[in-house]
Amino acid sequence: MTEIDRTTVESVVERHGLDTDEGTVGAFLEATREQAGQYDALAAAVPENDYRVDPSPGEDEYNAFRQRFELGGGDGPLSDLEMAVKENILVAGAPSTCGSPGFEFEPPHSATVVDRLVDADASLVGTTNMDEFAFYITGETCAHGPTRNPAVDGCVPGGSSSGSGAAVAAGYVDAALGTDTGGSVRIPASFCGVVGIKPTHQRVSRFGVVDLSQSLDHVGPLARDVETAARVLESIAGPDVADPSTRGTPAASAYADAVEGGVEGLDVAVVSEAMATSEDAVGARVSSAVDGLVDAGASADEVSLDGYATMGPAVGAIAGLEFAASVGANGASYATGTGTSEPLRGALADANGRGEFGENVAGLLVTNGVLTEGDGSAYVAAKGVQRQFTRAVRDALSEYDVLVTPTTPIPAPEFGELSGMEGLLRAVENTAPFNCTGTPAVSVPCGTVDGKPVGLQVVTDWNDEATALAVARAVEAQ
Numbered sequence: 001m002t003e004i005d006r007t008t009v010e011s012v013v014e015r016h017g018l019d020t021d022e023g024t025v026g027a028f029l030e031a032t033r034e035q036a037g038q039y040d041a042l043a044a045a046v047p048e049n050d051y052r053v054d055p056s057p058g059e060d061e062y063n064a065f066r067q068r069f070e071l072g073g074g075d076g077p078l079s080d081l082e083m084a085v086k087e088n089i090l091v092a093g094a095p096s097t098c099g100s101p102g103f104e105f106e107p108p109h110s111a112t113v114v115d116r117l118v119d120a121d122a123s124l125v126g127t128t129n130m131d132e133f134a135f136y137i138t139g140e141t142c143a144h145g146p147t148r149n150p151a152v153d154g155c156v157p158g159g160s161s162s163g164s165g166a167a168v169a170a171g172y173v174d175a176a177l178g179t180d181t182g183g184s185v186r187i188p189a190s191f192c193g194v195v196g197i198k199p200t201h202q203r204v205s206r207f208g209v210v211d212l213s214q215s216l217d218h219v220g221p222l223a224r225d226v227e228t229a230a231r232v233l234e235s236i237a238g239p240d241v242a243d244p245s246t247r248g249t250p251a252a253s254a255y256a257d258a259v260e261g262g263v264e265g266l267d268v269a270v271v272s273e274a275m276a277t278s279e280d281a282v283g284a285r286v287s288s289a290v291d292g293l294v295d296a297g298a299s300a301d302e303v304s305l306d307g308y309a310t311m312g313p314a315v316g317a318i319a320g321l322e323f324a325a326s327v328g329a330n331g332a333s334y335a336t337g338t339g340t341s342e343p344l345r346g347a348l349a350d351a352n353g354r355g356e357f358g359e360n361v362a363g364l365l366v367t368n369g370v371l372t373e374g375d376g377s378a379y380v381a382a383k384g385v386q387r388q389f390t391r392a393v394r395d396a397l398s399e400y401d402v403l404v405t406p407t408t409p410i411p412a413p414e415f416g417e418l419s420g421m422e423g424l425l426r427a428v429e430n431t432a433p434f435n436c437t438g439t440p441a442v443s444v445p446c447g448t449v450d451g452k453p454v455g456l457q458v459v460t461d462w463n464d465e466a467t468a469l470a471v472a473r474a475v476e477a478q
Contacts, residue, residue: 046109047109048108053092067094070125082122082125084177086160086164089179091107091110091111100358112205117232131184131360137184141358152412160178169194174223177220177236178220180219185220190412191412195229196443197220198220204236205236205239207242213322221236225476226473236252255466255469260470266297268471275405296474303400307389314382314432315432318382324372330346389437390438403460411452442457
């Protein structure tokens with residue numbers, strides 16, 4: 001039974017302004033012990049898979065891979081694809097560090113998305129490097145060394161799904177999975193010149209994923225082209241009994257068929273705030289691509305989204321406070337989510353005991369950890385801003401079929417060029433807003449600036465990935 005003492009009960013009684021006389025505290029103490037006994041009788045079920053991979057350390061020119069193994073294969077719908085998954089997407093038997101020097105975990109089970117790829121007979125060949133605990137956007141903060149950009153020598157690949165973006169861009173795999181809290185699938189897609197999809201929030205199960213932020217995280221594919229990305233999304237999307245947040249999510253659609261849907265008659269709106277803060281050359285490439293959509297039968301206009309500039313800081317507050325609260329409690333989170341297994345909680349407790357976090361994550365944990373001990377006003381304010389902006393986007397998407405922005409306001413920067421919160425906020429200017437709204441967003445290459453890829457971001461209404469993919473394919477075909 002969990003040990004409950006009088007002092008602890010008194011502290012909670014005082015917190016809620018209740019009487020602290022001996023009789024009242026004694027009654028609460030007895031009731032709490034009885035309640036704890038009921039809870040302690042619950043068995044902590046640890047999920048397991050009937051397979052375990054036999055991994056070996058990943059080594060490659062771009063430091064894209066963390067572990068190498070062979071899993072899956074067959075003659076199913078993804079049998080022609082070789083794939084990898086970001087290291088925070090668990091694979092049974094493959095050690096995970098989540099890019100951190102102080103975290104080690106060998107999972108007894110795989111993430112639902114991994115099982116779905118195996119069921120579709122994709123060939124999984126490894127896990128990929130990432131920024132520590134998915135908290136950064138350049139691929140430079142991984143404990144195992146920075147990941148390099150195969151598309152642009154001397155420049156970062158983007159993050160935090162840096163290894164997944166690099167592995168696809170280098171041709172090591174046809175597609176890879178990443179996670180996206182404020183742009184971590186779409187930023188490496190933009191910088192590396194590949195396709196990246198952030199689906200509708202809760203469209204894809206996060207069971208078996210080590211979250212940065214439960215209310216903002218998405219799982220999505222990066223791929224060599226739009227059709228491949230659509231095929232992967234079709235295989236991993238849909239409700240999952242292991243992830244309560246996906247209840248009510250529609251079954252997976254025929255995304256691969258939707259790719260060739262065309263843009264005839266679609267109303268496209270370019271977000272003016274995104275164009276205003278992007279480098280001129282980047283904006284010019286996006287404008288040219290939009291002109292191509294008009295030539296293909298779409299109409300184009302501009303739209304202003306009130307509150308757009310505040311979304312980066314809002315994502316920072318929500319993600320930072322949620323992450324600090326979760327890690328500070330060794331993975332316990334009292335909210336709708338997938339739950340954290342006891343083995344993973346033990347690994348997080350060990351990481352907290354070692355205190356070997358990288359500089360960015362240590363700062364995130366301490367500053368936001370202190371704020372979680374306060375009155376919660378920052379979190380409440382950020383969620384309020386999120387609601388207001390979501391309404392603005394919903395209003396815009398009631399008039400237009402598609403919103404378009406540059407994926408990133410800049411092409412891939414050189415190593416060391418972006419740093420700290422200022423660098424993070426610059427990179428996520430156009431991606432973070434749509435983590436707040438939960439709307440699907442696709443990054444597709446639309447040309448280059450000085451030899452560096454430029455990504456165009458297509459945003460559509462909730463659960464309308466099909467239209468986003470059709471528009472992305474039209475851009476790709478230009």
